[in-house]
Each structure stands twice: as C-alpha cells, then as structure tokens.
Amino acid sequence: MIQHTVKAYDEDLKGLSALIRHMGELTIEQIRKATLSILERNDILAQEVIDHDHEINLLETKIDELAVRILALRQPLASDLRMVIAALKISNQVERIADYAVNIAKRTLILDEMPPFPQVEGLSNLVKIPKQMIEGALTAFETYDVDLALEVWHMDHKVDEFYNDYLSKIFDEMIADPKNVGPCTQLLFAAKNIERIGDQAQNIAEAVYTMVTGKPFKESDALRNASKI
Amino acid sequence: MGLLCLCLALLFLGGIMGKILYTGYPAFFRTEIATESEQLDLLNPHARYFLNANRKWITASDDVDMYYKHELAGKLMPDQIKIIDSLKKKGQIRIVFNTGFFAHSDSREPELAGIWGGLLGSLLTLFITFLTAFPIGIGTALYLEEFAPKNRLTHWIEANINNLAAVPSILFGLLGLVFFIHIMGLPRPSALVGGLTLGLMSLPVIVVATRASLSTVPPTLKEAALGLGATPLQVLFHHVVPMAMPGIITGVILALARALGETAPLLMIGMVAFIATPPSGFLDPATVLPVQIFNWSRSPEMGFVENTSGAILVLLFVLALLNGVAILIRKKFES
C-alpha cells in the first residue's frame, strides 16, 4: 500500500499493529506455559502465568488508548478506519484468551491439592490448534489476508473434534473410578478453556474478515469459501 | 536626498506662487476718481462715457491706476501727477474692490478689462466637453470592459485608445480645425467647436480612467448578481457602475480640469481673437480663460501685466477647486 502523505500517521498505524502482534505473542506464550504447567503439575510455572497476566491487560489498555487517539486526531477513513476498529476488537478478544490461559493455570494449583490421578492423553494435542489459530489470525490481520482468516475460522471444527474426544476419555476415567471425579473435573475445565480459546480465535478471524472486506461476517460466506481451502 | 528634492520643489513652487500672487493681487482692486473733481478729462479719457450714469465715482485710467497703486509714473505727465496728488489730498481718489475684473469681458483698456468673457467661454466650452466626452467615453469603456469579445481587433482598439491619451493636445486642435470647422462648417471660435475639440481630447483619458475603475469591481460581485438571474445589463447598471462610479467621476473631473487649462488646441481653432462681448450661446464667438491669459500676457501695458497674473490666480483657484472636489468624492466613497 502507498504510504501516507503524513508519515506520523503511518507510524501510528504501524505502532498499533505492532502492539497487537506483541500482545498476541505474549498470550500464545501464556497458553503454552499454562498447558505445560498442568501436564507437568508445575506450580511455579502456573504461578508465573497468573502473575504475568497484568502485562497483557496493560497492553490492551495501551492499544485502546492508541486507537482512540488515532480516531480523534487522524479521523481515519475507509481501510484505515476499519483497521483501527478491528484492532480495538482484537485486543479485547486476545485479552479474554489470556484470561482463559490464567484459568488453565489456576487448575494446576487446584490439582496440586488433590491426590494423584492417571494421565489423560489429548490435552497437548488439543492445545496445538488454538495456538496455530491465534498465530494465523494475527498474520492475517497484519497482511490483510482474507483467505488465511477464513482458513483460521474453519480450524475451529478440529478444535471441537479434539475437545469432544478428550471429553469422552475424561468421562471414561470418571466412570472407571469415582475417586477420579475431582481431578478429572479440573482437567475438564482446563479443556473447556482451551476450547473457548479456539472460539475466540475464530472471532479474531471474523474481525479480520470484516476489516478486509468491509462486510459483516456471515457464516454462509465462510461456508461458501470452504471450497477454496 | 528625496527630502532635498522635495524642499527644492516646494521652494520653486513657493517662489512662483509668491510672484504671481504679488503681481496679480492688485488686479482685484482698482482706482476710482470722484466725479465731482475737476480736470476729470485729463485723468480719464473715457470719463464722458460715464458722466451720464448716476455715479459718484468712476474708474481711473490704467496710467492713473498704476501710479496710484504702485507709484509707477509710466506715461503720466508731471502735471497729471500733480493733479493726482491734489485729488489724494481732497479725498477724491480711492481704491475699491475691482468687481469689474470679474464682471466685465475683455477690453482694450486694462482698467476696464475683465475675465467674465473668458470665464463664461470656458464654462460653455467645458459644458460641451462634458456632454461629448462623458457619455461616449463611459459607454466605450463599458463596452470594451464588459461586452467586447477578446480578440485582436479589441486589443488593437484598446492599445490605440491608451496611446491617444498621450497625444499632444495641439494635434486635437488640428483635428478640430479640419473636421469641425472646414468639413462641418461650424462657426469658428465658438464654444461648440472648442468643446467638441476638447471633448475628443478628453475621451481617451475618460475611457482609460473608467476602465481602470471598472476593473476594480470584484468579479464575485458580478457572479453573485448573475447567480440570482440578473441579466448582463442589470449586473452592469445595478452593481458594476455604482461601484465604479467614484473612480469614474474622479476621472471625469480630472479630465475636465485638464481641459479647462488647455490652450494650444483652442488656439488652433481660432479662439485667439480679441472678443469684447461675452458669448450668449454656444455658437457665438468665444474665448476661454487660458487663451485670455495668453492674450493679455502679450500686451505691453502695465495694467495687463497685473490682469494676467490676476486671471492666472482665478484659473488656479478654479483648478484647485475641481481637484479638491475630485479628492472629496474619492474620499467619500472610499469610506
């Protein structure tokens, strides 16, 4: 895209994009650590995740402030306006994802109080796709890639599939031994949070879609485009 | 440096004005002799012309006048001088304001000569000049500025009009002589011919001044009027001309002031003759004030010297008046 005649304007917009990228990457890292903390029963790691959450909240505030500033001072129009609005939405969605990561970390601390229980396979697989989705959505935002956004959107099916798989395994364990109900419930909550992360990542993809096309997202459009993927 | 030049110029101006004032001021006064005094004949060869009228005082001849006012003996005989001195003692000689200077027209005798003929001639001539130059000049300017197509012909006409404003005035006199007198056969040194000639001379000046004034009217004013559905003529006469009027009037007055002081073209058409009776119409032989001054300046008598200067003072006064009016009008419309 051609540069703005007013360079400072371009820098403002780039700054906004960079903040979103930074916030996204921090959040992906939080998810990774939170999941690892559950798998390894690592309290310290879990506590780290909980402590670092405020960094992400600060970033959300920063992004909001910069976006409002750009709106007031630059009166952006057309593509620039849509980008700023998308940035506001996405920062909100990423912040929620970070909250889900914190919830997962909290499960680790609770599990620590409980007696040992058998490992349930699937959590690390489950968490892979939402992380890819977030990464993909961020890239789509930076590069205005509508096709990538739609790809990301469709990936949520897989997340639901893995989640349902994991759910049935959890139920098996609970049925097998009532003593497992306690810890399994926590694992269930963790999995649910991961599934929600996937939903939010899907929302980010929808925001990117609106930013690029100017149209509100409709499922029918996504399904029509499924053939492209 | 500029200040020095200014001072020099003012010095010269002061010098000239002073000289004219000094020389011409006495023209506004004349010597009179009481009718009851004896030996009137000796002092005033025209005395018999006045004895019939019921007057107690009559005008002294120019020799007496010069002696009594300036102590210049001139052509006076010693015994005449003695008579004058004795009259002085008897109180039978006095100086009064010379209303005749303003009321009489030209005469061979300096003491009886006045500017009325010249002044009246000037007024009549100027009137014709105005009638000729004003409508044609303004009409031409309006046409050229507002309606004429912008092509080579119009440019050529404009260039020529501008150049005409700088043509020596005597050439207009030649034009007047040939066209108005020889071809059209109008009476020779009449106010009509003089006015027409000066009118032609003033035309370029008026056209240029009017056009300059018209061009100061902002085009947005015309557009505003057009936008309301005014016809071009309505735009012109409701808006453009009223706004340009101060400039136009100033230009006209200045052109007339210049015409008032013109001598050369009028000499060409023959207004140089001695005319004793003031003109009663536009076709009567007439003269104008500057020509009158010119004529008087060529006469040897002492009396005419002061008359010349006196007439110059009157002319300068009228010119100053016209210019002052022009300035007033401009100031009034600028506010």
Added chain:
Amino acid sequence: MPLKIDVKNLNLFYGDKQALFNVSLGFPEFQTTALMGPSGCGKSSLLRCLNRLNDIIPNTHIQGNVLLDNKDIYASSVDVVELRTHVGMVFQKPNPFPRSIYENVAYGPRIHNLFKDKTELDKIVEKNLEWAGLWTEVKDRLHQPATRLSGGQQQRLCIARAIAVNPEVILMDEPTSALDPIATAKIEELIDELREKFTIVIVTHNLQQAARVSQQTAFFHSGYLVEAGETGRLFTMPQDERTQGYITGRYG
C-alpha cells in the same frame, strides 16, 4: 428517489483545454450531493455547468446533456437568466452586495417581480432571513450595510439572498472554507434544514464536511468522475483505489 438534475456524458472545454471527461452523475431531489477531489479535478467546473455560469468565460463549450427535471438546460431555447432563478448559487467567499441587509435579500425578488407591494416584500425578506437562521440577529438592523456583518452572518445572508428567488436547486462552492468552525457548523446545520425544500450540490475540499452533510458523494480526479455513491459507503468502503488513496491521505 427522482433525479432533480441528471448529467449525461458531459464533456467541458475551456477553449482547447478539456476540463471534464464524459461525466455522468445524477443528483437526487431533496438530497445533498457533495463533489470532492483534489484541486483542478473539475468539481467546481461541473458545479458551474449546472447553472451555466461557465457561459461567462469566453470560449467555453460543452458536449453532452445536463437535464433539469428532464429538460436540457443547454438547449438553444433555454433562457439562461430564467434558468438561474431555478438554480441558485452560494460562493466561497461571502459576497453580499454593498447595500443594506434588506436590499440584499430583496434584490432577487425585485428584478424578477416576485411581489405585489411593500408588505409582501417585507414578508419575503423576513421569511428568507428566518430560513437562513439570521432573522433574530438582524431584524433590528435591516437597513444597515450588509458588510458590517461577520463572515458567517454574511454567508448566511448570501444563502437567504439565493433562496429568496425560490430556486429548486442550491449550488454551493466551498461555502464554509472562509469561515470559523462555529460559523461552519451553523451553515452545515442550515444545509441540513434546507434539504427539506431544496436539492443541494456542494463542492468541498473538506472530507469531513462532505461526510457530515451529504447523502451522496462524488469523487473527481483530473476531470474524470472516479466514483460516486452513498456517502457512508464511500467513506468506509470506497471501490476505487484512487478514492481510497485520496480519502485516507495516501497520494503516492
């Protein structure tokens, strides 16, 4: 929505120089259309075609049609003077006549004989000054010179003057570019109210103003109509790259 003015394939020439290239644009009735674009793009030229004010510039001619109520205003039978009573104009720099406030508004009705007697004329002046939002401010000094008003008031006076001849269309050539923000806001509010009775075409350099006051916006570049459409859509999702570049400030 019926089109009050319909421009069809309009080409405008100033002598040999072409200023508008095949412009086709409709102006819906009782709506405000904004014409915008960089300097020299032809927006003012188009505006002046709509009331044939371009006629006063020598050597201008057009090809194509400009239809007012489906009648071509460039037909040879059209009386330009009468046309301008249907299509009024307000200019960039307020240009009241050097007369009283009353006489400014009364001028149009006078030259077109739109009233029977003085009382009727008084009413016309009052009504139009009220429309322009100026009546309360000037009702006690109607006979003072119009030049004593502030810039914003003068411009509203010019609007009152223009509507006093009962036009159907009002053309505005950057009407607020010489005014302060408050005066500008008053005039924009006025434009919105005038839409009730008139069709308005406004040329503006100010993107935000076009966004604020118009329902339809047309973007011009170098004599071409690049894009025209509903204002909200044009400012959030322009179709043409050049429009996008212009309104986001990316001139390349």
